[in-house]
Amino acid sequence: MSSNSESVQSDDNFISARQTMIEQHLRQREITDPRVLEAIARVPREQFVPPESQRFAYNDCALPIDCHQTISQPYTVAFMCAAAQLTGNEVVLEIGTGxxxxxxxxxxxAREVHTIERIPALASQAAERLQxxxxxxxxxxxxxxxxxxxxAAPxxxxxxxxxxxxxxxxxxxxxxxxxxxIIPLGSESTGQRMYRFTLNNGKLSEEVLGAFVFVPLIGKYGHPSDHPE
Structure with missing residues (x-):
């Protein structure tokens, strides 16, 4: 009974911290899409980080996860989701499950999400967690x-x-x-910017959405110096 009581209290604390994060770090940085804010409010980020990091789950920062990888800061996740302009019926591809x-x-x-992770252990953990x-x-x-x-395209x-x-x-x-x-382009030396490419009448238009810092995209069409062995 004591354990259950502590668990409920912990959940309440996380819910409060999540709402504070939304108000102080998302709304104040111009994340205003109500669907995105509602989605962030419903996802328990503390469940996606190691136990020792759960107390930091609603700090607006990246946190370490297994395999020397990180979970993106909530602002970055919210920004990219808002930039995608989703209405609820889309099929989405995410690169980098983490x-x-x-x-x-x-x-x-969105209606359906396909997400790709290059590290098998992370992919397995994420699939189990999401299920x-x-x-x-x-x-x-x-x-x-x-x-x-x-x-699964298009x-x-x-x-x-x-x-x-x-x-x-x-x-x-x-x-x-x-x-x-929605993709960040550039390198650490030249700087990285978030882009939105939109396909209209068979042609891609592009918009620059702001400066960000991301790890390199690894693979055949990723950074030339970062191809996997």
Missing amino acids: SGYGAAVLSLL RLGYDNVHVYTEDGTLGLTQ FDAIIVTASSEELPEPYQVQLSEGGRI
């Missing part, structure tokens, strides 16, 4: 994410959580008419 947190948020914003938490419209794959996912939105020097060609051919690609 802990599964971003996919969980996307699952509340356990009830995100049944998320499908996890262990692949080279720079190749996209031909078998996609209404493609969200890439690592930076490339240029837009990988497979994403362009796997995008549906009217679809959006």
